[in-house]
Amino acid sequence: MIVAIDGPAGAGKSTISRMVADRLGWTYLDTGAMYRAVTLLAQEQGISSAAGEDLDQLARNLEISFQPGPAGAPRVFAGCREVTEAIRTQEVTGAVSEVSAHAGVREAMVERQRLCGNDGNVVVDGRDIGTVVFPRAEVKIFLTASVGERARRRRLELEGKGIEIGQEQMEREIAARDDLDSNREVAPLKAADDAIVLDTTEMSIEQVVDRVAEIIDAKI
Ligand code: CDP
Numbered sequence: 001m002i003v004a005i006d007g008p009a010g011a012g013k014s015t016i017s018r019m020v021a022d023r024l025g026w027t028y029l030d031t032g033a034m035y036r037a038v039t040l041l042a043q044e045q046g047i048s049s050a051a052g053e054d055l056d057q058l059a060r061n062l063e064i065s066f067q068p069g070p071a072g073a074p075r076v077f078a079g080c081r082e083v084t085e086a087i088r089t090q091e092v093t094g095a096v097s098e099v100s101a102h103a104g105v106r107e108a109m110v111e112r113q114r115l116c117g118n119d120g121n122v123v124v125d126g127r128d129i130g131t132v133v134f135p136r137a138e139v140k141i142f143l144t145a146s147v148g149e150r151a152r153r154r155r156l157e158l159e160g161k162g163i164e165i166g167q168e169q170m171e172r173e174i175a176a177r178d179d180l181d182s183n184r185e186v187a188p189l190k191a192a193d194d195a196i197v198l199d200t201t202e203m204s205i206e207q208v209v210d211r212v213a214e215i216i217d218a219k220i
Contacts, residue, residue: 001121002136003216004129007143008178008189010150012200012208013125016143018073019209021123024216029116030066031126031133033076034109035100036087037064041078042099043091049098056104064112090163094173097180106186127181130192139219141212142191145201147171147178 003026005017014030021028038059039049047054066074075084086092099105106128113133116122124133130140145153151170158165165173181189191197196215200208 001138001216001219002117002134003123003139003141003212004134004137004192004195005123005125005141005143005212006127006129006131006189006191006195008150008181009174010154011143011145012153012205013143014073015205016208016212017123017125019205020212020216023209023213024121024123026121026123027116027119028074029113029122029124030074030076031109031113031124031129032096033066033074033087034064034112035105036092036096037076037078037083038062038105038109039092039096039099040083040087043095049095052102052104055099055102056108059102059105059108062108088161093177097177097184101180101184101186103186110187127189128187130195131190132187135192139216140192140195141215142195142197143208144197144199147175149201150174 003020005013007013014032018028038055041062042049042055042058045058047058063079065077067077069075069084075082076087077083110133113124117124117134126133130137148171151167151174154174155165155167155170198208198211
């Protein structure tokens with residue numbers, strides 16, 4: 001069974017997807033980490049976020065893999081090198097939406113994501129999972145929350161890493177990324193027609209995990 005979890009930045013997709021996958025003993029696939037890895041490598045190689053051809057080639061040739069991590073969050077590898085932390089910097093976050101808007105980059109990533117879907121029960125999170133990558137996913141959930149709440153959650157996450165960002169700046173950054181992700185030509189962020197929309201603004205993590213698990217149970 002494929003469970004597709006889409007939604008904007010800071011809605012809680014990765015936390016919820018990981019916890020649901022853990023609870024069920026299923027695989028979790030973080031597709032955002034894949035676009036982040038392409039962005040990191042592009043930055044290191046001096047490839048501009050606007051350089052279509054070079055980015056496409058980089059994306060096609062980049063080997064991205066995952067291994068289980070100590071705190072449940074998967075470790076991410078580009079080739080043999082671990083990039084788990086390096087793909088979460090503000091530099092990468094600031095450029096990933098531009099990089100991931102390129103059709104060739106998406107094609108290369110979607111092909112790999114679909115291969116993971118052949119492997120049995122998987123929870124996949126991203127922006128276009130229910131609409132493009134797995135349009136026939138048995139369960140589709142669109143997680144969202146107010147911009148203010150999403151910015152608050154992201155600030156807390158960054159604070160844990162010693163990075164302090166004001167609420168207003170965070171809201172601006174999140175809104176800018178939402179705007180790029182929702183208005184790109186290829187595979188824009190939107191809820192699939194048959195997705196269940198969950199507004200998590202007023203919900204705790206446990207409540208969201210329980211609700212998603214209930215939806216999956218009902219399908220099973
Ligand atoms: O965790 P956060 O919401 O900050 O973002 P992410 O899931 O790591 O995704 C980072 C970026 O990758 C998004 O803002 C999108 O631009 C892009 N992305 C995408 O285009 N398609 C996906 N399936 C997943 C991510």
